[in-house]
Amino acid sequence: MKVKSQKDFWSGLMFIVVGAAFAIGALNYNFGSSARPGPAYFPFGLGVLLAILGGMILFEALTIETDDGEPIGAFAWKPLVVIIVSVAVFGFALPRLGMVISLPILVLMSAYASDEHTWLGSIINAVILTAMSWAVFVLGLKLTIPMWPSFLGG
Known part of the structure; x- marks a missing residue:
């Protein structure tokens, strides 16, 4: 076949x-x-x-026949590595730095995986995602997630 x-x-x-x-x-x-x-x-x-x-x-x-067989292009290693590293950094940082610092770090690091990202768009995304995560997980679901760094008593 x-x-x-x-x-x-x-x-x-x-x-x-x-x-x-x-x-x-x-x-x-x-x-x-x-x-x-x-x-x-x-x-x-x-x-x-x-x-x-x-x-x-x-x-x-x-x-279903295609024109050129739709070959697979080169493997995108940079985005894969950047996303994996940024998620690992987030997992390491969350209990130590809190969500207010860790989530923007995750968004800004993972935005680097795209060739089309802008810093302003990434910062706006980080602020909105942090506010929405706080509203959903802390206010709505009442999960115990550290909001601030542990050395600040958070």
Whole structure:
């Protein structure tokens, strides 16, 4: 069988693998019932849906002809490394520096992964994301998240 779209083939395969991994991982938890879903209910359903979506994309990649076969270009290492490092820095900094400092650091570091970012847009994004995160997680959900650096008593 000939692959007619490399991009769709590999993305469909990735969706199937990730969806199956989440569905299989969810089997270690209690499903509960429809009225009282357990911790496995949502990840299992989402994993199955993701795998089905991947199967549909994979089927399309094998059946629908494209002009040039949609080859996969060079792998974008810079954005991958920048995002992984920025998330790791955020995870390390949050308990020590608090959300008011850690979240803007995350946004500003991860914005560097894009070739189209502007500092003004990144700063505005950081301020809005920090305010919304505070409103949702601290005010709304009442989660105990440090807001300020621990050395300031936060």
